[in-house]
Amino acid sequence: MKVAVYYNNRDVRIEERPIPVPGEGEILVQTRASGVCVGDTMEWYLTPRAPLTLGHEASGVVVQTGPGMDLVRPGDRVVVHHHIPCLICEHCRRGNFTMCETFRRTHIHPGGFSEYFTASREHVERDTLILPDNVSFEVGTLVEPLACVVHAIRRANIRPDDSVALIGTGAMGLMFIQVLRAWGVRKLIVYEVLEWRQQKAREFGAEVVLTPSRDVEEEVRRVQSILGSPGADRVIVAAKDLSAMNLGIRIANKGGTVLFFATPHPEDSIPLYPSYVFFNELTITSSYSGDHNDTRTALDLLACGAVNGEALISHRYPLEQLSDAILQTASRQGSLKCVITFEENH
Ligand SMILES: [Zn+2]
Ligand SMILES: [Zn+2]
Structure with missing residues (x-):
């Protein structure tokens, strides 16, 4: 063989x-x-x-x-x-x-x-x-x-009435879009850098597809105005870029959950502000396999x-x-x- x-x-x-x-x-x-x-x-x-x-x-x-x-x-x-x-x-x-x-x-x-x-x-x-x-x-x-996608959705404890932000729409991100819909999620914001992938995200059922700007504060305001709340209840980071992880933490709602899904390089690190996590009762979690x-x-x-x-x-x-x-x-x-x-x- x-x-x-x-x-x-x-x-x-x-x-x-x-x-x-x-x-x-x-x-x-x-x-x-x-x-x-x-x-x-x-x-x-x-x-x-x-x-x-x-x-x-x-x-x-x-x-x-x-x-x-x-x-x-x-x-x-x-x-x-x-x-x-x-x-x-x-x-x-x-x-x-x-x-x-x-x-x-x-x-x-x-x-x-x-x-x-x-x-x-x-x-x-x-x-x-x-x-x-x-x-x-x-x-x-x-x-x-x-x-792996189902595992992440379970680990993030996503419920139908949650608002969800998904960062990154490779093949896995497109699976997330479909499974989240099947899960009953109705409020979904998708972030993607590449234009052809944005198009795919729309084809797979995402209604709000955004290009992340460099200004995180601007993105926070944008998410707030779309959702009418301080942030997304659940954030899934399905992109390896560290900027995606930083963005994910910032656009989460108070009491929200940020789940790291993509596999970063072992040497990679991001700044984490414990006081921000503390006052916003953020849950930062991940999902493997x-x-x-x-x-x-x-x-x-x-x-x-x-x-x-x-x-x-x-x-x-x-x-x-x-x-x-x-x-x-x-x-x-x-x-x-x-x-x-x-x-x-x-
Ligand atoms: Zn695999
Ligand atoms: Zn065992």
């Missing part, structure tokens, strides 16, 4: 490897589609550990099951979540599944950028979902990123059409062009979600 091996964004090599044999309780999946994540473009994060086999947004067909595995059958169309919690550690007992050590450690092998991959019994038991007939393999790859409850909600949202998966996929590539897909994703020029697709009979 062909496996893509990552060295850096411009150097991805195709290796020929034997198709793995599923062991006790494992499954072998023939990959049909695999999404490219912004995380797959972060060289500072990836190259120190390279060479790597990536791909954590994978869907496919079960082709073989190991001894003792009868929860799925050959022919089942599945999406396998790469990270699964142990369910018994202290983090899991408190419901913080994405903080679980097992969650961080678990993967599918060798990854989604491979013609086949295996997954453990625990993967099958805890977070392998059967795709309904109306959800394509390509759309199935959105279950993982969409689960999504758990097995979020993936189920994500698949439901795709299956019922509340999130238009097809419209989020802008580029398709064969495995051999993974480097192009990574560079396209990193460029932020004209692409939403890039997906690696595989022929049915490879």
Whole structure:
């Protein structure tokens, strides 16, 4: 089978490897589609550990099951979540599944950028979902990123009557717009710098789309006049720029919540004024990944059409062009979600 091996964004090599044999309780999946994540473009994060086999947004067909595995059958169309919690550690007992050590450690092998991959019994038991007939393999790859969006909305405790400000409308931001609408949110302000993305945000249902000015005070006044309140009840920062984080803190309502969603560089920092946070009772929080409850909600949202998966996929590539897909994703020029697709009979 062909496996893509990552060295850096411009150097991805195709290796020929034997198709793995599923062991006790494992499954072998023939990959049909695999999404490219912004995380797959972060060289500072990836190259120190390279060479790597990536791909954590994978869907496919079960082709073989190991001894003792009868929860799925050959022919089942599945999406396998790469990270699964142990369910018994202290983090899991408190419901913080994405903080679980097992969650961080678990993967599918060798990854989604491979013609086949295996997954453990625990993967099958805890977070392998059967795709309904109306959800394509390509759309199935959105279950993982969409689960991250659902996780963030839960972590920010967003309710239908909250006003929400969303900063940044990459592919994830566009998912936020759709999920927030499905959540019942009616008051939404979207900030985006790039013009083509502003247009996309409108197409995906955002009514108020603003270009952030350099003057934060001006933005505070603008948000106040649109919402008729001191700020947005919930702010989601889905952009990595530090200016977006500063803006997010300033446009939050008194008693509001600011959630950091994008992944900043480890060296990055922003000034925080504790007295401002104190007098405004701000909650500053974040969201990492999504758990097995979020993936189920994500698949439901795709299956019922509340999130238009097809419209989020802008580029398709064969495995051999993974480097192009990574560079396209990193460029932020004209692409939403890039997906690696595989022929049915490879
Ligand atoms: Zn991802
Ligand atoms: Zn655990």
